[in-house]
Amino acid sequence: MTAPATLIRRPRIAPVWRRPLAIVGILFVSFWFITMIIVPFLPLADPLAQDFTPLSPPSGTHPFGTDILGRDVLSRTLFGSRATLPFAILLVIISLILGSLVGAIAGYFGGVIDEIIMRIADLVFAFPTIVLAMVVAAALGPGITNAVIALALISWPNYARVIRSLVLSARNQEYVVAGRLLGAGPLSSLRRDILPNVASPMLVLAMLDLGSQILLLSGLSFLGLGAVPPAAEWGSMVGDGVQQFSNWWLAAFPGLAILTVVVGFNFIGDTLRDSLDPRSANAVTQVNA
Amino acid sequence: MMGAILQLDGVTVRYGRGASAVTAVAGVDLELPPGQIVGLVGESGCGKSTLARAICGLQPLAGGRITLAGEPIPPLGHRRRPARLLRIQMVFQNPYASLNPRRRVGDQIEDGRRVATRPVGSVSDLLTEVEMDASAADRFPHEFSGGQRQRIAIARAMAAAPDILIGDEPIASLDASLQSRIASLMRDVALRNDASLLFISHDLAVVREIADTILVMHTGHIVERGPAERVWAAPQDPYTRRLLAAIPIADGLGRIPG
Incomplete structure (x- = not known):
C-alpha cells in the first residue's frame, strides 16, 4: 500500500537556514566540531612529536609541511581545534552568564545599583579590549585557562549592556506587571517573566561573540599570553610562523583554520539573528492569532 | 469570608514635577463595598487608568489615601507584594500584552492559584468558569484570539481569589460583539466569587448593563456618581449628558452622535 502524497513530509527547514551563507557557516563550524571530536582517532602524526625533517614544505607525506622543530603542521592544525573551540565556548558561556546576571540586575532594579554596575562596565569599555586582556593575562601568567579568565573579565560588559536594555524595556510590559500583582518577587519576576522573553537576542549575541572571542583567544596565544608551548594552538602557531x-605554510594553515571557524560562527550568528528577528516573529504570531 | 472594603479618600496623582506637573487624578473619593459592581467611565486621559494603577500600588500618590480593610496600600517597590494586597487583582486593557508569551496558559493561572488566600478551583475549573476549554492550559497565549486571551487574563486574576477585581478598560481592545459578553462575564465571575468589581471603561452603554453604581470621571474629578439606572436616565452633570449623547444608536438613521 502506498501512502497518499500529502502524508509524505520532509523535515521543514526555515528559508533563512537555506541561504548560501548559512550553509557555508554550518559547513565550516560542523567541520571543525567533527574534527575536534574525531582527531585523536585519525591516522595522523603526533602533534608534539619532533620526528620529521624541520621546515619541509607541503608534500605528499606532510600535506601542510613541517615546522621548525620537525612537527607535522596538518596534525597540529587539526589538533588545534581542541585547544580553541572548547575554551572559546566556555568563555562565551561564562561571560554570558556573568554579563546577563549583572545586566539583568542593573536593568531591573535601576537607580543606584544600575549606576554602579554600568559605571564599572564603562570602565572596562574605556580600554581597548586586547590591551586590557593582555594586561590581565600577563598579571595572571600565561596559560589557556588564565587567558579565558582574562577575557571573561573583559567581555561581560558587552552582555551586561545588551541585557540591561532588554530588561529595561521588558520590565514595564503588562505581563511583568501582572506577574508582580500576582505576588512575584523580583527574582521570580526576572526568572519567570523577563529572562525567557529576552533569551533569543542573547543567544544571537553569544553566537556572534563566539567568533570574536576565538580571535581574541588566538590573539593572546599569538602574543605568547595564551596556550603554552608545545601545545598545538592556532594563535601560537601563527606566531611561530611569523618568525619564519x-x-x-607555518602561518597560513592555522591562519586559515582561524578564518574558517570565525567566519562560520559569524554566518551562523547572522542567520540565527534573522530567524529570530522580532519582526518576523511578530508576523508569525499575527498569522496564528 | 466576606470581601474587604476598598476606600479612596481625596486621592491625588501627579505626573512630573514643578511647573510642568500634570494632575491626572484630583481628589477622588471612592468606596467599593463587598459584592458591588462599580463602573468608572470617562474619556481617554481623564485619569481612569491612573486611578486603577494607584489602587494596585503601581502609582505613588501625591495626596490622599487608599486603604484596603482599613490598612493603607503602600506603593509597590521592588519587594514582593504583601499577601494582604494580593486580594486586589487587575485585568489589563491589552490582552496581547498582559500574558507572558513564553509560558503556558496553565502555568500562568497556576501562579495566581499559588498565592490565593482561600481555596480556589483547579486550573481547568477556572478556565471553565470563563467559558474556555480546559485543554487551553497546555497551550501558549499566541494560540488564542484577543477575546480568549482576555478570558484567560480574567481566569488568572480570579485564581488569586481576589476580594477586589479591577478591570482597566478590559474591553477596549475587543471588537464590539465581544465587549458586552466579556463585561458581563467579569460581572458574573466576580459575583460568584464574592469579589467586588471596579470596571473601568469609556463605554457608558456597556457599563450601564453590568454596574450597580456608576461614577463618571472628567479631568481627574468624579463629576457624577449614582445608581446605574439613575445616571443613565437622569444625568445631573453636563459632562455626563455629553457622554450619553455621544453613544451611537443603531437605528438606521445615520445620525452622527453629539
Missing part, C-alpha cells in the same frame, strides 16, 4: 616568513 619565508616558510609560508
Whole structure:
C-alpha cells in the first residue's frame, strides 16, 4: 500500500537556514566540531612529536609541511581545534552568564545599583579590549585557562549592556506587571517573566561573540599570553610562523583554520539573528492569532 | 469570608514635577463595598487608568489615601507584594500584552492559584468558569484570539481569589460583539466569587448593563456618581449628558452622535 502524497513530509527547514551563507557557516563550524571530536582517532602524526625533517614544505607525506622543530603542521592544525573551540565556548558561556546576571540586575532594579554596575562596565569599555586582556593575562601568567579568565573579565560588559536594555524595556510590559500583582518577587519576576522573553537576542549575541572571542583567544596565544608551548594552538602557531616568513605554510594553515571557524560562527550568528528577528516573529504570531 | 472594603479618600496623582506637573487624578473619593459592581467611565486621559494603577500600588500618590480593610496600600517597590494586597487583582486593557508569551496558559493561572488566600478551583475549573476549554492550559497565549486571551487574563486574576477585581478598560481592545459578553462575564465571575468589581471603561452603554453604581470621571474629578439606572436616565452633570449623547444608536438613521 502506498501512502497518499500529502502524508509524505520532509523535515521543514526555515528559508533563512537555506541561504548560501548559512550553509557555508554550518559547513565550516560542523567541520571543525567533527574534527575536534574525531582527531585523536585519525591516522595522523603526533602533534608534539619532533620526528620529521624541520621546515619541509607541503608534500605528499606532510600535506601542510613541517615546522621548525620537525612537527607535522596538518596534525597540529587539526589538533588545534581542541585547544580553541572548547575554551572559546566556555568563555562565551561564562561571560554570558556573568554579563546577563549583572545586566539583568542593573536593568531591573535601576537607580543606584544600575549606576554602579554600568559605571564599572564603562570602565572596562574605556580600554581597548586586547590591551586590557593582555594586561590581565600577563598579571595572571600565561596559560589557556588564565587567558579565558582574562577575557571573561573583559567581555561581560558587552552582555551586561545588551541585557540591561532588554530588561529595561521588558520590565514595564503588562505581563511583568501582572506577574508582580500576582505576588512575584523580583527574582521570580526576572526568572519567570523577563529572562525567557529576552533569551533569543542573547543567544544571537553569544553566537556572534563566539567568533570574536576565538580571535581574541588566538590573539593572546599569538602574543605568547595564551596556550603554552608545545601545545598545538592556532594563535601560537601563527606566531611561530611569523618568525619564519619565508616558510609560508607555518602561518597560513592555522591562519586559515582561524578564518574558517570565525567566519562560520559569524554566518551562523547572522542567520540565527534573522530567524529570530522580532519582526518576523511578530508576523508569525499575527498569522496564528 | 466576606470581601474587604476598598476606600479612596481625596486621592491625588501627579505626573512630573514643578511647573510642568500634570494632575491626572484630583481628589477622588471612592468606596467599593463587598459584592458591588462599580463602573468608572470617562474619556481617554481623564485619569481612569491612573486611578486603577494607584489602587494596585503601581502609582505613588501625591495626596490622599487608599486603604484596603482599613490598612493603607503602600506603593509597590521592588519587594514582593504583601499577601494582604494580593486580594486586589487587575485585568489589563491589552490582552496581547498582559500574558507572558513564553509560558503556558496553565502555568500562568497556576501562579495566581499559588498565592490565593482561600481555596480556589483547579486550573481547568477556572478556565471553565470563563467559558474556555480546559485543554487551553497546555497551550501558549499566541494560540488564542484577543477575546480568549482576555478570558484567560480574567481566569488568572480570579485564581488569586481576589476580594477586589479591577478591570482597566478590559474591553477596549475587543471588537464590539465581544465587549458586552466579556463585561458581563467579569460581572458574573466576580459575583460568584464574592469579589467586588471596579470596571473601568469609556463605554457608558456597556457599563450601564453590568454596574450597580456608576461614577463618571472628567479631568481627574468624579463629576457624577449614582445608581446605574439613575445616571443613565437622569444625568445631573453636563459632562455626563455629553457622554450619553455621544453613544451611537443603531437605528438606521445615520445620525452622527453629539
